[in-house]
Every structure is written in structure tokens, then in C-alpha cells.
Amino acid sequence: xxxxxxTREFARSLDSADPMRHFxxxxxxxxxxxxxxxxxxxxxxxxxxxxVLEALETWKxxxxxxxxxxxxxxxxxxxxxxxxxxxxxxLIGADADEVTVSTNTTMNIxxxxxxxxxxxPERNKIVMDDLNFPTDHYAVKSxxxxxxxxxxQCLKFVKSRDGKLxxxxxVIAAFTDDVCLALLPSVLYRSAQLVDMEKIAKAARERxxxxxxxxxxxxxxxxxxxxxxxxxxxxWCNYKYMNGGPGTVAGLYINxxxxxxxxxxxxxxxxRADTKFELRLEFEHELRASGWQTGTQPILSMAPIFGSLKLxxxxxxxxxxxxxxxxxxxxMYLIDEKLTKYGFSVxxxxxDAKRGGHVALEHDDAIRINEAIKHNGIVPDFRFPNVIRLAxxxxxxxxxxxxxxxxxxxxxxxxxxxEQYENKIGSIA
Ligand SMILES: *Cc1c(COP(=O)(O)O)cnc(C)c1O
Numbered sequence: 184x185x186x187x188x189x190t191r192e193f194a195r196s197l198d199s200a201d202p203m204r205h206f207x208x209x210x211x212x213x214x215x216x217x218x219x220x221x222x223x224x225x226x227x228x229x230x231x232x233x234x235v236l237e238a239l240e241t242w243k244x245x246x247x248x249x250x251x252x253x254x255x256x257x258x259x260x261x262x263x264x265x266x267x268x269x270x271x272x273x274l275i276g277a278d279a280d281e282v283t284v285s286t287n288t289t290m291n292i293x294x295x296x297x298x299x300x301x302x303x304p305e306r307n308k309i310v311m312d313d314l315n316f317p318t319d320h321y322a323v324k325s326x327x328x329x330x331x332x333x334x335x336q337c338l339k340f341v342k343s344r345d346g347k348l349x350x351x352x353x354v355i356a357a358f359t360d361d362v363c364l365a366l367l368p369s370v371l372y373r374s375a376q377l378v379d380m381e382k383i384a385k386a387a388r389e390r391x392x393x394x395x396x397x398x399x400x401x402x403x404x405x406x407x408x409x410x411x412x413x414x415x416x417x418x419w420c421n422y423k424y425m426n427g428g429p430g431t432v433a434g435l436y437i438n439x440x441x442x443x444x445x446x447x448x449x450x451x452x453x454x455r456a457d458t459k460f461e462l463r464l465e466f467e468h469e470l471r472a473s474g475w476q477t478g479t480q481p482i483l484s485m486a487p488i489f490g491s492l493k494l495x496x497x498x499x500x501x502x503x504x505x506x507x508x509x510x511x512x513x514x515m516y517l518i519d520e521k522l523t524k525y526g527f528s529v530x531x532x533x534x535d536a537k538r539g540g541h542v543a544l545e546h547d548d549a550i551r552i553n554e555a556i557k558h559n560g561i562v563p564d565f566r567f568p569n570v571i572r573l574a575x576x577x578x579x580x581x582x583x584x585x586x587x588x589x590x591x592x593x594x595x596x597x598x599x600x601x602e603q604y605e606n607k608i609g610s611i612a
Pocket of ligand 1: 288289290316319368372397399400420433
């Protein structure tokens, strides 16, 4: 059982005992600003900046020579996707060659579904849940259409019972004989529910269903054991908890048992390295995740991930998870102690085994309160209809930040400051 006390002194004592406290100075954290949106766009680290500048310098000095020039760990920039893939693989317990980085999450969903979706008249359904992020749905629907089928017929939704959580048994019950593929989130972006991937993947495997996970809201925050979960594929972005920067390249995991499968969307950078520059018209893919590469890699957008992985190398994902759970537990404690009397409630699962890295603070007046919070030096984000998402980040959020944030929210409620804002959602909430 965790023990917390509702005072600033106690927050400070948690900070001084925090083994990760020294990482905060490695990030650009604005003085006085409490950044709780690292699950939408993580902050820039000095390490990320350093490796972007280093790649830029190499380009300045070497021109085309950049491709064979070494990055900071001695491997060539030409192999940067493998170098970063190997670093990311450690966070999910996968083999180094099972992970690569490429394009964005949406395109990696296209890539995976194009690879693994082989519908027949008898077996053509894809299972998804109705709480997953819209882009996942859009990508899957267009793949169904491209295969000559009707998304209305082929997309099978698992409906949330309460609009917040997904019940794993409901997912498994949807795995009928006409289903050939399923794509589900690891952590739900609104309610922070951590889904039991192992249970779902096992049920899928037993029924011959290809199972993929979207790790956007867990990568870099929750460790995964992919040797145990053993999914067929996974995708994720690296700009949330991974702090890889706006629009940095996304992750793609392909289980090694599928290395011989033909990539659904092929391109010359997926070709075998030894024949790539023979520029033959026959495509022969690398028998590893990077065989699913398409075109030339955006080195300058990849370099921040190198910096981020360096930080993970100085600690480990278990330590990050432990602090993250403790931060969110502390925040929930303060909400219970100090904010429930203003009509707030906690919308995420409270069990450590069931929650990801953020807290879903709910209130009937969440839109206006979220606006007032933004005007008080806090960066939260709002998710329709009533959720203020608060993501304390293990690398740069202190316990005192959380304490101070709750104090500011109390002030907003006491003075009714939020009533001066419009009950309307902005364009990037
Ligand atoms: C953030 C997020 C995405 C983002 O997709 P991009 O193509 O990288 O912009 C996709 N899916 C989920 C579940 C997300 O949380």
C-alpha cells in the first residue's frame, strides 16, 4: 500500500527520494509551467536536441556521405532505423530485428493490415473496439475497401459497456469463425485502461486470428513482454511518452514468425541490403522488420528518438513504470482528498495492473475548467465529452508539480474563474 499525505512538504519528500529526479534537468521544461500533456506531445530533451544537431552537422560536412557516416553509437545513418528499432525493442521485450521505425502510426497500420489481411468470402471480418483512436478505424476501413469488401459488413465492433472501458471477455467473444484479424489498443487514450493483451492475444492465436496492438499510449510508459504476449504485429508513435518530437517516425513490430510474409506495401528501402543498390526491378525484402520499410528515412526526424533512447538506457523501463504509477497514484489521492468536493471524479481504472500513464479527471463542466487550467500555467488536454487528461511524465514531472497543479485547480474552483470561459471546444484541445 502506498502512503501519501496532503501537504507540500510531503510532495517534496517524495521528490527527494525519487531515483529519477535528476532527469528533469535533461529536458526543456519551462519555469513555472506544469506540463501534463506528454501523452500528446512529449517535451524536448537536451539529448534529443544534441542528436538532431549532430545529424545536421554530419549532413553539412558530408553531404551524401551522411549515409555511411557513423551516428553516435558507431552504426551508419543508413541503418538508423535498425539502430532505433533495436533500442525500442528493449522497451517491449522483442528481438532487435522485430522492430523498425517508419512513417507514422496510421501508415504502419496500413502496412500491417495490407500485409496480414487476406479476406475470403467466409472469413473477412476485422475486430476493433469502439473506443480506439479514430485514425485506426479510418485506416482499417480503407484497407477493407481496398480489398474489395464493405467496411459496414467486415468491421466488427466490440462495444464498451460503459463508454470508458473495454472488457477483454467481450473482445474474445467477438472472435468468431468469420474473423481473420483484430487490432486493439494497449492503453485506451481516454480512460487510460491498460488492456490485458496477453489474454486477448492467446485467444486470437487459438482461433487463428491475426492480432495486432496499437501501443501509442503505452510505449515508453508501460513495459511490455512481447515474448509472452506474442502478438503478430504492433504499431505506435514515438512523440508521446517517447519524447521523440512532433511527427517523428513511428514504430512497427513484426513478429519474427512472419518475416517471410510478403510486405503489403513494399518499397526499395525494404529490399535486401545486399542487393538494394543493384536497383533490380524484382523486390526481395529483408527478412526482418525493416523489410517493411518503404522509402528513404527522415534522418533529422529520427535523431530525437536516439536521444530519448539514451535516457531510457540510463534507467530502465521498469523504473519508469514504477515512478509513473506512483505519480498517478499520488494524483488520484490528491483528487480524492481535495477535488471531489468540487464535483471532480477519477475516470480511469485505479488498479495498478489496469491503468496506463495518465489520469482521466472528469467533471460535468470539464470544457470550461480545462480552459481555466490552461490559463493557470498548466498544460492538460481535453477529450470529449468530460475528460481532462493529466499525464505526469516519469522523466520530468515532480511530485511537487502535481501538488502545485491541484492547488491551482482548487483556486480555479473556489474563485469560479472557469465560469468566464466559453463552453466550447478549441481546435486543438
Ligand atoms: C496518437 C495516436 C495515433 C497517432 O497516429 P499518427 O498516424 O502517428 O498521427 C494513432 N493511434 C492512437 C491510438 C494514438 O493514440
